[in-house]
Amino acid sequence: MPAVALIEKAKQDWMIALARVGSDSKRHARAVVEGVLTRMVGLTLEAVGCQAPIGARCDVINSDGERVETEVVGFSGDSLYLMPTSEVRGLVPNARVIPTWHGSDVPVGPELLGRVIDGRGRPLDARGAVRTRNKFALQGREINPLARTPIREELDVGVRAINALCPIGRGQRMGLFAGSGVGKSVLLGMMTRYTEADIVVVGLIGERGREVKEFVQEILGQQGLKKAVVLAAPADSSPLMRIHGAMRATSIAGYFRDQGNNVLLLMDSLTRFAQAQREIALAIGEPPATKGYPPSVFARLPQLVERAGNGALNAGSITAFYTVLVEGDDHADPIADAARAILDGHIVLSRQLAETGVYPAIDIEASISRLTPQITTSEHMGMTQNFRGIYSLYQQNRDLISVGAYQPGSDPSIDRAVRMHPQMIDFIGQDMDQSVDFASSREQLAAVLSLAAANTPPAAADPQPVPDSGQG
Numbered sequence: 001m002p003a004v005a006l007i008e009k010a011k012q013d014w015m016i017a018l019a020r021v022g023s024d025s026k027r028h029a030r031a032v033v034e035g036v037l038t039r040m041v042g043l044t045l046e047a048v049g050c051q052a053p054i055g056a057r058c059d060v061i062n063s064d065g066e067r068v069e070t071e072v073v074g075f076s077g078d079s080l081y082l083m084p085t086s087e088v089r090g091l092v093p094n095a096r097v098i099p100t101w102h103g104s105d106v107p108v109g110p111e112l113l114g115r116v117i118d119g120r121g122r123p124l125d126a127r128g129a130v131r132t133r134n135k136f137a138l139q140g141r142e143i144n145p146l147a148r149t150p151i152r153e154e155l156d157v158g159v160r161a162i163n164a165l166c167p168i169g170r171g172q173r174m175g176l177f178a179g180s181g182v183g184k185s186v187l188l189g190m191m192t193r194y195t196e197a198d199i200v201v202v203g204l205i206g207e208r209g210r211e212v213k214e215f216v217q218e219i220l221g222q223q224g225l226k227k228a229v230v231l232a233a234p235a236d237s238s239p240l241m242r243i244h245g246a247m248r249a250t251s252i253a254g255y256f257r258d259q260g261n262n263v264l265l266l267m268d269s270l271t272r273f274a275q276a277q278r279e280i281a282l283a284i285g286e287p288p289a290t291k292g293y294p295p296s297v298f299a300r301l302p303q304l305v306e307r308a309g310n311g312a313l314n315a316g317s318i319t320a321f322y323t324v325l326v327e328g329d330d331h332a333d334p335i336a337d338a339a340r341a342i343l344d345g346h347i348v349l350s351r352q353l354a355e356t357g358v359y360p361a362i363d364i365e366a367s368i369s370r371l372t373p374q375i376t377t378s379e380h381m382g383m384t385q386n387f388r389g390i391y392s393l394y395q396q397n398r399d400l401i402s403v404g405a406y407q408p409g410s411d412p413s414i415d416r417a418v419r420m421h422p423q424m425i426d427f428i429g430q431d432m433d434q435s436v437d438f439a440s441s442r443e444q445l446a447a448v449l450s451l452a453a454a455n456t457p458p459a460a461a462d463p464q465p466v467p468d469s470g471q472g
């Protein structure tokens with residue numbers, strides 16, 4: 001054999017041997033270095049002696065020998081900060097802390113459809129274990145923003161006022177802003193049942209346990225659950241579990257999107273997600289910045305929200321609704337502000353409309369979808385603007401009209417707004433058992449507006465006094 005060939009052969013043998021050592025060392029390198037628990041204040045545990053990176057899982061062995069699952073959320077010097085992801089019971093000083101290196105992959109698959117699971121993926125619906133074959137990263141996969149398919153097509157959500165006046169594009173991320181008890185859950189339930197999306201993933205984050213049951217059994221029902229996956233991380237679960245719940249729901253939606261589906265992701269609520277992150281951050285010593293919220297909260301929000309949207313070419317889409325609580329109808333809440341900045345529009349539910357019995361109580365004036373021009377025809381856009389114009393003219397003069405200070409006849413356009421108001425309110429309202437598809441929504445919008453045009457008396461005609469509609 002010539003010398004060159006011999007050298008080449010030796011080189012190849014070396015490479016193979018090195019590769020083998022490399023893969024063996026990968027398998028064995030993770031020697032588990034156990035530590036002990038030194039401190040526990042609130043929900044934060046401190047451990048020394050063990051080595052684990054941020055995000056890794058550690059089991060703490062309690063006084064009964066049971067494992068309490070935790071996750072590494074920070075460190076300082078030699079101490080690791082851990083937060084429980086399961087129930088905390090029987091922890092004692094010097095308890096063993098064992099890094100477990102569980103991967104942070106979420107089991108996913110079509111088997112999840114129709115199921116109700118918790119923030120750790122365990123079934124809540126007494127229908128046995130969820131056996132899935134695929135995995136999706138809990139943190140999601142990065143999508144090059146330039147590779148994302150642009151938002152061009154509308155998504156029918158089955159709700160007339162949204163389809164007609166605030167149309168949503170496939171892959172759009174919307175906020176649903178409202179105080180409590182104004183009808184968020186019912187509206188999300190309507191969209192789950194009536195949307196044309198292939199799959200609906202519902203994340204109930206930080207809700208009361210009772211509300212979870214109500215949402216699944218009464219609002220969704222069997223029909224709504226068929227093509228849906230519901231994930232509930234209620235208020236009594238640990239803050240980390242609530243964060244994971246939101247991330248897991250997004251991963252499940254991501255899996256279905258990558259299978260080419262149009263997914264509707266409904267997250268109730270983004271505010272509770274932010275509050276969970278605030279609990280964690282404050283507990284490990286991050287200083288609060290904006291109205292008690294530490295900076296990491298504002299970093300977490302876009303990380304979560306950016307994972308929705310369209311995939312790369314040929315993959316499906318995740319259209320998402322994130323509910324944002326605006327307590328006392330304070331729209332200057334820092335979370336509401338941050339959400340407005342990172343979302344592609346918002347639907348605002350109005351307490352005043354809800355109080356007059358109009359559901360879904362969508363405040364047409366305050367709700368906008370930033371992508372309307374990209375997804376609708378100019379004709380539809382024109383109708384939307386026309387409706388909004390007449391509607392808001394009534395709202396601007398509402399106080400005058402309702403106390404009778406407005407003299408009918410003094411302004412023909414206000415007269416028309418007053419006449420049209422009951423029809424417009426009827427248009428916004430929709431029974432929760434009724435579905436209105438995109439085409440009918442548009443037709444009905446055109447019908448209301450043609451009524452407005454037909455109703456306009458010629459400028460010269462003697463205007464008839466119009467009684468107040470009594471609405472509003």
Ligand SMILES: Nc1ncnc2c1ncn2[C@@H]1O[C@H](COP(=O)(O)OP(=O)(O)O)[C@@H](O)[C@H]1O
Binds near residue numbers: 178179184360431
């Ligand atoms: N479309 C609707 N039709 C009739 N009543 C509704 C509708 N939407 C909401 N409601 C009423 O409002 C109440 C609160 O709604 P819910 O969705 O639970 O509010 P939120 O989730 O904002 O706290 C419901 O119990 C129901 O009585």
Ligand SMILES: [Mg+2]
Binds near residue numbers: 184185211
């Ligand atoms: Mg609710």
